[in-house]
Amino acid sequence: MKDLISAKELTKDDIYSILDTAESLHEINRRDIKKTPALRGKTVVNLFFENSTRTRTSFEIAAKRLSADAVNFAASSSSTQKGETLLDTIKNIEAMQADILVLRHEASGAAKFIAERSGTCVINAGDGINEHPTQALLDIFTIRRVKKELERLTVTIMGDIAHSRVARSNIWAMRTLGMRVKLFGPPTLLPNDPKALACEIAADKREAVQSDVIITLRIQRERQGKLLIPSLREYSRFFGLNSEDLKYAPKDVLLLHPGPVNRGVELSSSLADGANSAILDQVENGVSVRMAVMCALRRQ
Amino acid sequence: MPLMLKNGFVVRDKVVQTNIIIDNGKIADITDELPQGAADIEVLDCTGLHILPGLIDMHVHLREPGYEYKEDLKSGSRAAVQGGVTSICSMANTNPPVDNSSIVSWIKRRSDEIGLCDILPYAALTKGMKGEELTEIGDILSAGACGFSDDGRPVASSEVMRRGLEYTRFFGSFIACHEEDAPLFNGGSMHEGRVSAECGIKGAPAEAESIMVARDIELVRLTGGRIHLCHISSRRSVEHIWRAKEAGLNVTAEVTPNHLTLTEEMCRSYNSFSKVNPPLRSEADRLALLDALKSGVIDCIASDHAPHHLDDKLKEFDYAAFGMIGLQLIVPLISRLVEDGVISWSEFANITAANPAKILNLSDRGVIARGKVADIAVIDSKCEYIFDESINVSKSQNTPYWKEKLKGKAVYTIKNGKIVNTGS
Numbered sequence: 001m002k003d004l005i006s007a008k009e010l011t012k013d014d015i016y017s018i019l020d021t022a023e024s025l026h027e028i029n030r031r032d033i034k035k036t037p038a039l040r041g042k043t044v045v046n047l048f049f050e051n052s053t054r055t056r057t058s059f060e061i062a063a064k065r066l067s068a069d070a071v072n073f074a075a076s077s078s079s080t081q082k083g084e085t086l087l088d089t090i091k092n093i094e095a096m097q098a099d100i101l102v103l104r105h106e107a108s109g110a111a112k113f114i115a116e117r118s119g120t121c122v123i124n125a126g127d128g129i130n131e132h133p134t135q136a137l138l139d140i141f142t143i144r145r146v147k148k149e150l151e152r153l154t155v156t157i158m159g160d161i162a163h164s165r166v167a168r169s170n171i172w173a174m175r176t177l178g179m180r181v182k183l184f185g186p187p188t189l190l191p192n193d194p195k196a197l198a199c200e201i202a203a204d205k206r207e208a209v210q211s212d213v214i215i216t217l218r219i220q221r222e223r224q225g226k227l228l229i230p231s232l233r234e235y236s237r238f239f240g241l242n243s244e245d246l247k248y249a250p251k252d253v254l255l256l257h258p259g260p261v262n263r264g265v266e267l268s269s270s271l272a273d274g275a276n277s278a279i280l281d282q283v284e285n286g287v288s289v290r291m292a293v294m295c296a297l298r299r300q
Numbered sequence: 301m302p303l304m305l306k307n308g309f310v311v312r313d314k315v316v317q318t319n320i321i322i323d324n325g326k327i328a329d330i331t332d333e334l335p336q337g338a339a340d341i342e343v344l345d346c347t348g349l350h351i352l353p354g355l356i357d358m359h360v361h362l363r364e365p366g367y368e369y370k371e372d373l374k375s376g377s378r379a380a381v382q383g384g385v386t387s388i389c390s391m392a393n394t395n396p397p398v399d400n401s402s403i404v405s406w407i408k409r410r411s412d413e414i415g416l417c418d419i420l421p422y423a424a425l426t427k428g429m430k431g432e433e434l435t436e437i438g439d440i441l442s443a444g445a446c447g448f449s450d451d452g453r454p455v456a457s458s459e460v461m462r463r464g465l466e467y468t469r470f471f472g473s474f475i476a477c478h479e480e481d482a483p484l485f486n487g488g489s490m491h492e493g494r495v496s497a498e499c500g501i502k503g504a505p506a507e508a509e510s511i512m513v514a515r516d517i518e519l520v521r522l523t524g525g526r527i528h529l530c531h532i533s534s535r536r537s538v539e540h541i542w543r544a545k546e547a548g549l550n551v552t553a554e555v556t557p558n559h560l561t562l563t564e565e566m567c568r569s570y571n572s573f574s575k576v577n578p579p580l581r582s583e584a585d586r587l588a589l590l591d592a593l594k595s596g597v598i599d600c601i602a603s604d605h606a607p608h609h610l611d612d613k614l615k616e617f618d619y620a621a622f623g624m625i626g627l628q629l630i631v632p633l634i635s636r637l638v639e640d641g642v643i644s645w646s647e648f649a650n651i652t653a654a655n656p657a658k659i660l661n662l663s664d665r666g667v668i669a670r671g672k673v674a675d676i677a678v679i680d681s682k683c684e685y686i687f688d689e690s691i692n693v694s695k696s697q698n699t700p701y702w703k704e705k706l707k708g709k710a711v712y713t714i715k716n717g718k719i720v721n722t723g724s
């Protein structure tokens with residue numbers, strides 16, 4: 001595998017192989033000396049055209065624990081501001097003999113565009129509203145660590161599905177694994193054609209929470225457009241999750257969130273910090289999964 | 301004490317002369333038998349009178365809060381029951397507008413306190429009726445709003461309408477649309493046509509309505525949402541609605557008695573009582589509306605009762621406010637259609653009660669049947685009178701029928717089994 005661009009393109013074997021590698025690497029992250037020489041001498045460049053702290057740091061730590069040299073490139077201080085095209089920026093970094101490019105970009109399809117025009121390995125760390133495959137893999141990894149097996153599980157994704165790269169990557173990967181995916185949110189935040197993603201649409205919150213795993217997504221009213229949600233107060237009442245809503249969920253329902261959490265909007269604090277929450281496990285597992293992905297890539 | 305409406309022409313699928321027994325606010329029985337032990341039952345002799353389900357008027361401006369000098373919840377409720385109307389949907393373009401659950405709850409509470417008819421509040425679709433952000437639709441529905449409408453103002457942005465339709469769909473509600481392409485309406489004062497050309501009054505074309513009707517039908521197709529088209533006035537709009545219904549889309553429509561009985565000719569006098577939005581249109585439009593009503597393309601009658609103080613009307617035609625009162629004019633004007641043989645009594649009941657009840661999902665009313673709420677209008681179709689201060693109980697008198705001779709009147713109105721209009 002040269003690149004990781006899309007969860008949609010991953011086979012069941014690809015996914016299990018990454019999960020298994022991540023499992024074997026996971027233990028390194030709990031050691032006193034968190035280092036393995038797997039990528040010694042390699043150069044990993046984090047190209048983040050959108051702000052991110054968590055994902056960028058996670059990739060940086062992953063690279064460093066594999067003994068690679070990690071370099072961060074922030075778009076605001078870059079030549080992009082001076083009018084350089086994305087392709088030229090990539091060609092320049094490539095000329096410095098980088099081995100892996102980790103790209104986050106606000107335009108859907110940007111990672112694919114670059115991967116097809118570069119000999120360097122490319123990891124998509126989020127392209128517009130399209131995909132965020134390492135997030136999906138770390139979510140699935142987290143689920144497997146708790147639930148032990150994946151097939152036959154039902155996962156509900158709640159919130160802004162239409163504009164979520166996290167939702168889309170999870171849906172593709174989970175469908176490939178034979179998991180059942182339910183979506184819930186106001187129609188303004190769902191795809192217009194409910195059949196487009198081949199998932200069930202839950203009619204109400206009660207139906208939504210009857211699931212083994214619930215992933216709530218971050219609501220950003222300012223960014224998603226004020227027209228799609230009348231108010232955060234109304235969102236939280238009809239589409240957010242609190243302890244009361246979990247009455248109809250299985251006792252051992254697993255709660256995930258890609259972060260950062262808007263406490264009290266899509267998820268109440270009591271749930272975010274409660275026994276069912278695996279939000280911080282997701283963050284920890286993210287490092288292992290990204291290490292596994294970096295190990296899986298090979299230049300052609 | 302139970303109440304008997306004795307010997308009236310009861311209007312259901314057929315018109316049958318019989319008796320109605322009302323008990324505990326409900327219709328207890330419809331029977332040819334006179335009950336035994338008649339001492340403990342109140343009897344209202346309805347011989348020669350027509351008994352219809354209480355009218356449901358889906359489009360009323362009550363002006364409170366903010367414009368109480370034109371009308372208020374109480375005076376509007378009185379006008380309703382004097383007109384045989386027992387449920388009214390109040391529009392949200394008050395000051396402040398009805399754009400949150402607190403105002404909706406307040407109107408519902410006032411409606412109960414006044415105790416004449418049910419005021420079912422529409423809430424605004426957008427905050428402040430500015431056409432930009434959706435109101436808290438879920439929260440507002442739990443307070444009891446009947447639907448959503450920015451009536452008085454069109455929703456100019458197609459994107460706002462799209463999102464409104466998607467969002468209301470989730471909650472099983474609908475949007476009542478005031479269809480007007482404002483730039484095309486362009487400050488007109490009447491229908492653009494022959495009369496506006498002859499009289500030199502700036503006109504607005506019928507397409508200012510039909511373009512928006514077509515747009516919103518397309519958006520219903522896109523979103524699976526539901527619209528109710530307010531005060532439809534043109535033949536072209538009717539054609540769009542017909543096609544939408546053929547395609548099985550969730551579209552219903554209303555027409556006002558004014559647009560069914562009057563035309564642009566009324567504006568020749570430059571009398572601002574003839575000024576209304578949408579404007580009175582051509583005779584061809586009027587006939588198309590009648591056809592549409594008969595064939596079911598238009599579902600129901602709504603008055604668009606729009607009271608304005610004389611100060612807002614006694615002005616140059618161009619500067620006068622748009623609007624006509626109408627709560628007490630449904631019965632005489634629709635009775636005239638029955639008398640002229642255009643529609644039957646049963647159709648009268650369908651377009652004024654049964655169909656609005658269906659659109660509003662009110663399964664407890666809209667027809668005369670055992671077990672339904674005893675909301676009833678008793679109509680004397682022969683009663684002739686001049687529509688003036690002695691009849692009109694609205695605070696306003698802006699109607700082209702002012703001081704005109706009318707025939708047909710609600711002589712009794714019964715709400716929840718209680719007589720709220722004794723015809724005096």
